[in-house]
Amino acid sequence: VIDGEVISFVEEERLLRVKHANGYFPTRAINHVLQAGGLRIDDIDRLVQAWDCPAYEDGQMQAIYDEINSQYPTDDGDRAYQKRHLGQLSARSQKGIIQQNLKKYFGDLTFPPIEFVKHHLAHATMAYWQSPFDDALVLTLDGSGEWITTAWWLARGGELELLKEVHIPHSLGWFYSAFTEYLGFLTYDGEYKVMGLAAYGREDPGLRDKVAKIIWYDGQGGFASDPMLISRGQRSHSYYYPDQLIEHMGQSPRGEIEEVEDWHKNLAYEVQNHLQEIVLQMTQYWVEKTQMRNLVMAGGVGLNVKMNGHLYASGAVDDIFVHPLCADAGVSIGAALTYENAQRPL
Secondary structure, eight states, X not given: OBTTBOOXXXXXXXXXXXXXXXXXXXXXXXXXXXXXXXXXXXXXXXXXXXXXXXXGTSSHHHHHHHHHHHHSOOXXXXXXXXXXXXXXXXXXXXXXXXXXXXXXXXXXXOOOOEEEOOHHHHHHHHHHHTSSOSSEEEEEEEXXXXXXXXXXXXXETTEEXXXXXXXXXXXXXXXXXXXXXHTTSOTTTSHHHHHXXXXXXXXXXXXXXXXXXXXXEOSSSSEEEOGGGTTOSOOSSOSSSOHHHHHHHTXXXXXXXXXXXXXXXXXXXXXXXXXXXXXXXXXXXXXXXXXXXXEEEESGGGGOHHHHHHHHHTTSSSEEEEOTTOSTTTHHHHHHHHHHHHHSOO
């Protein structure tokens, strides 16, 4: 980003030809965007990451985890997950990873300072500034960004006003991902398969009742959930969803090589429908509250095109802009735009 203009963007996977490029540092992508701008790495003023990594070492995230642990039963797996995140996502750790990989690729040059911005703010900034609307509601919706899983904003005149946040362990993204693995697909990869599978399912009142007891609209523009059925407790079948979800649903999870039965299709249908209804209810609340009928959306859950279509067809809003890079790949743009704007003199 140069003076508010996006000069170049590319995902590492497009150059590496490995889907998601998991485990790879994006050196090819960095080199590509530098070449597109006619720049060297030491010409860059700042590197900006869309994650509030200082919060993982200044006590903020530890306090969030401690509060969650005091509210819900906690086992060794939960504590290990938290400890791993506190270490890996600290500013010191992330800066070390970035600097080490840049030196390995570019040599021992003078590298720009590394800055951090809040994840959902980066999502919201990118989506709003690159939308066609001057005024809009902005919804950022994903698994989690630091302790935030969903945020609503009112955007006017280039500025964002935060209306509401939903915090971990309550997450629509985690809810959908839990069922992605429960249905035999890969979390953070196969969610689109659940969305597609839902089209083959039928209404099932029994399944609908069970799904509704996992996560629900809170009547105040957000939602709440039972985390013990989504992300907490003993997890012997998956890194993500707990064994209590299996007990709650009353059927073993589908193995990756097992046939997809009608029960799986119907479950996908009810999970998809429940997601759509909660997002619609939240949207109706904030439209009524603000009288704003344009909606901008970002965050990984925004990739659910069936949800977006349902929302548009409902008539709850007049128009919707879903950023084409609404998942975390595009949040790199949001990070640079957010930081650059924050440094401009008033």
